[in-house]
Amino acid sequence: MDSMDKFWEFISIDPYEDQRGMLKKIVMKSQLQNSDELGEVYLLYSNPNSVRGNHYHKKSFEYFTVIGGRAKIALKGFHQDISEEFYITADDNIILKVPPFTIHAFKNEGPNQLIILAISSKEYSPADTDTYISEIL
Template identity: 60%
Template structure:
């Protein structure tokens, strides 16, 4: 059974100054995929974000700081996955349409997630449909 969602492993460039992590490159996108919006999520201890899916939007997420409990469910196949992810895991989550996604801050420090979206947010057409996957 195909999950639909992906965890993409990234390889940071590291030297004495620190590290550089390329989150998404044009060469990783399919011909019909593009990025219209980039934003950062800041979440306090025990808070939950997401708990929704999109019908048109593809999103990419990576943990910058903290520990996220991530829950994903493909509404087409029924495939589910739940795991904890931190910045040191060097993962980018690719979440296509019809995949419910939720993030919970399980750590004591604020959770910071970088997000990229194929659709710019429009409050008149949010393309956001609530599903409670994570509490």
């Protein structure tokens, strides 16, 4: 798939490092231009061999970055026939931006817990989950 055909995007993180350690800015207001607000921020803790996601949203933009471990990620545009799979670790210094109608799933194939920081433009509500199951991983 040509990079012009991507339905998702990577946002590079440029960590600031000094003798104290490292600072990584995860989401800045300028990156939220496609959504009106920030709905919620949460951490996903995934045990070995577990899969999360396998769904899409009609209204929500989501941003994901790996904090610990290695994530196998599968993405598929709602009206596309082919899904893409790749791996992301914290050392990659990237944020994955997933727009509405993008099926997404994360698998922990490693021996330790996978930790992902997730940011959503819409706060979860049991009355309107905006979550539609579609298994790709």
